[in-house]
Each structure stands twice: as structure tokens, then as C-alpha cells.
Amino acid sequence: MVEAYLRQSALAHLGLEGRGAGARGAAGVAMSERPHRGIVNLRLDPGNAEAMAALKAAFGFALPAAANTSAGNTDTIALWLGPDEWWLVVPGPEPEAGPALAEKLRAALSGHFAAVTEVGESRTCIRVAGPRARALLQKGCPLDFHPRAFVAGACAQSILAKAAVTFHLFADESAAQAGAEGPVFDVYVARSFAEYLWAWLEDAGAEYDVAVVA
Amino acid sequence: MLLIPCPYCGPRSEEEFSYGNEAHIPRPKQPDKLDDAEWAEYVFMRSNTKGVFLERWMHAQGCRRWFNVARDTVSYEILAVYEIGAPRPELELRRDV
Structure with missing residues (x-):
């Protein structure tokens, strides 16, 4: 039993809620934390x-x-x-x-x-979505993220920027709603690696323009 | 970089694996009956094969299972992958290269 008021997500100290208030705009990648799963x-x-x-x-x-x-x-x-x-x-x-x-x-x-x-409790989930999500993850992982190879529902344990992660392609391009949302990846990572991985993803995604979403 | 076909997860990058050295070295049935030389032989001595080598790998960043690989130590070609406990594959062993 965890007291709700003591419960902090792994990335709570980054203040992502405040950054996620803005519109996603034309960013190629949209990231958010999906904590407490x-x-x-x-x-x-x-x-x-x-x-x-x-x-x-x-x-x-x-x-x-x-x-x-x-x-x-x-x-x-x-x-x-x-x-x-x-x-x-x-x-x-x-x-x-x-x-x-x-x-x-x-x-x-x-x-x-x-x-x-x-x-x-030992993990958190970082959701990486958007039309350039595949390209972003491909920078740090030897898996093949091509849409033909990594299809909706696919999951794999691998490494992302040297951190052990579990990927789950929650939805692919075909499921995207009007507005070209792109694929939706859930990246499960150990709590102690979460801040590192978030920083790496933001840095690696800078060229695609990263939006923090709620 | 090797592309290793994990028997459970499919082909994955060598980065995801850890190496376990030579396969098919049975633990002595009665270790206390061995003298130091025999124990050292079991613990330390490994063949230094040029050619087809049967070795163990573990998919450390994936399914975390051990399995055996037959690899040519000259060309690094992976000739067979088989589960722990499975019989040795029919390959031309210790071939001259």
C-alpha cells in the first residue's frame, strides 16, 4: 500500500505538467510520462x-x-x-x-x-509519439523500427541509449487520428534510468522538435 | 557487430547479448573427488578453436535466456543456434580453414 500523497512519479521533479500545457503544434515527436502503471x-x-x-x-x-x-x-x-x-x-x-x-x-x-x-513501482513509462518517433528511437536502439518490421502491438526488450527498456508499439500510423499523429510507443524503463533516458530523448529529438504533452 | 538469432526472440544485435564461452562442458559429478589439476582443467581450460566453435550466449537485454551457438571463429559466421540441453548440431567440426 502506497500513501497517495507520498507517491511521486520518476520524472515528477522535471515538472512536465507545466511544460505540457502548451500546444503540440508541428513538433515531430510528442513525449509524456505515463507513471504509476x-x-x-x-x-x-x-x-x-x-x-x-x-x-x-x-x-x-x-x-x-x-x-x-x-x-x-x-x-x-x-x-x-x-x-x-x-x-x-x-x-x-x-x-x-x-x-x-x-x-x-x-x-x-x-x-x-x-x-x-x-x-x-520499479518502472515508469515514457510515451514517445508522433511522425518522427520511429526515427528518434532508431538513433539509440539496434532493433528495426521500420513500419514493416515493428507493427502495431509489437513489443521487445532491448536497449535504448544503453539503458535496458521494454518497447511496446501501442498504436501505429494506421491507427492515427486525422492530423498525422504517427505511431505511439510506450517505453518502459527502470525508475533510476528515467531521468537519463528522458534527457537523452529530448536531446536526440531536438532536430525533430520535441513537444511535451500532458 | 554480430547479428545473433536468439532462438526465442529472433535476430538481435550483439549489443543485447553477453558471452558465455565454450558450451558442452559438464560439471563433474563428484567435484570433491577431483584433484587440483582436474578441477583446474574443468574451471579454466578451454579449447582455442580455429573454425567451428560451440559456445554459449545469453540474451541479457532481451529474454534473458541462455542458448548455444555454433560459430566459425575465422569468418564469425553463425552456423547454428540451438537450445541449452539440445544435442550438438551436425556440423563439420574443427575443420581446416
Whole structure:
């Protein structure tokens, strides 16, 4: 249990809310922090059909089986991390999302051999969006971010400017609303690397014009 | 820079991996029965292969799984990738280059 008034996001000291008040304008990249997401690490043998079915019944979608893919709905997102490892993410900033999610998983997996670990408090999420988002991330990461290679829903653990991160392409260009918003990446990074990574992203994105958005 | 095909995540940059040296070196069943020379042989001595070398890699910045790679130490070509515990691939070993 975290007291709400003690709770600070990893980038709270940068005062991003104040900077995000302006209009995005024609900036090529729009960045924001998406803090306090509930994240739970799940280890489970995907061959355990009974447990996989129980999770599908509890969450309404099946865990992604293919490498580097995600699944989910508006309440919960599942990211593939390894052949027997997933992250389940509650995208909203509800203060007790992590514990509630872990509890839901433990209930669904009762009696099965699995590990459920809350990791959300150790991470924050930086949302990098806009028509030049792919170009910006490509500067610091060896993954292929071409629209044909990294499609909507793709996720991958890799490095960004030497920091270990988890990428999730929340929405690609095709989902963009009128106004050419471009792809929307969620970049999950360890709390202690968040300020470094934010500074790196702003610096690397200077040529595309970075807007801080709410 | 190598492009290493992780058996779980697909091809990724060498930057994401850490190296684990020679593969297929079984831990002695009864370490306390070994003398110092035999223990040193197990802990330290590795072959210095020119040609096809079976080695271990770990996808440290990705799925964090260990796996085996057959790599040509002359050309750096990766000839096979297989899971830990899988049998050695059928390759021409210790070939002259």
C-alpha cells in the first residue's frame, strides 16, 4: 500500500505538467510520462493449457504466444517477454492497480506452478509519439523500427541509449487520428534510468522538435 | 557487430547479448573427488578453436535466456543456434580453414 500523497512519479521533479500545457503544434515527436502503471511479471509454462485457459477466462484475452507480440484490451495489456514470461500492464494510473492485478492473477492461477511478481513501482513509462518517433528511437536502439518490421502491438526488450527498456508499439500510423499523429510507443524503463533516458530523448529529438504533452 | 538469432526472440544485435564461452562442458559429478589439476582443467581450460566453435550466449537485454551457438571463429559466421540441453548440431567440426 502506497500513501497517495507520498507517491511521486520518476520524472515528477522535471515538472512536465507545466511544460505540457502548451500546444503540440508541428513538433515531430510528442513525449509524456505515463507513471504509476500497474505491472506484474508472470512466469508460467505456456504448455500448461489449463492455466492458460484460466487466464483467458479471467482477462478476456489469451496471453500472446508469438515472440515480440502483445495482446490485451482497454483494461489490461499482456507483453511477451520470453517463452515463459509475460508482463501484464494496467495502462491507467490507478494507485492500487498493481496489487489488484497481482491478486487477480494469483486467484486465476491458484494451484498451478507459476510466479507472479509486482514490478510496476520499479518502472515508469515514457510515451514517445508522433511522425518522427520511429526515427528518434532508431538513433539509440539496434532493433528495426521500420513500419514493416515493428507493427502495431509489437513489443521487445532491448536497449535504448544503453539503458535496458521494454518497447511496446501501442498504436501505429494506421491507427492515427486525422492530423498525422504517427505511431505511439510506450517505453518502459527502470525508475533510476528515467531521468537519463528522458534527457537523452529530448536531446536526440531536438532536430525533430520535441513537444511535451500532458 | 554480430547479428545473433536468439532462438526465442529472433535476430538481435550483439549489443543485447553477453558471452558465455565454450558450451558442452559438464560439471563433474563428484567435484570433491577431483584433484587440483582436474578441477583446474574443468574451471579454466578451454579449447582455442580455429573454425567451428560451440559456445554459449545469453540474451541479457532481451529474454534473458541462455542458448548455444555454433560459430566459425575465422569468418564469425553463425552456423547454428540451438537450445541449452539440445544435442550438438551436425556440423563439420574443427575443420581446416
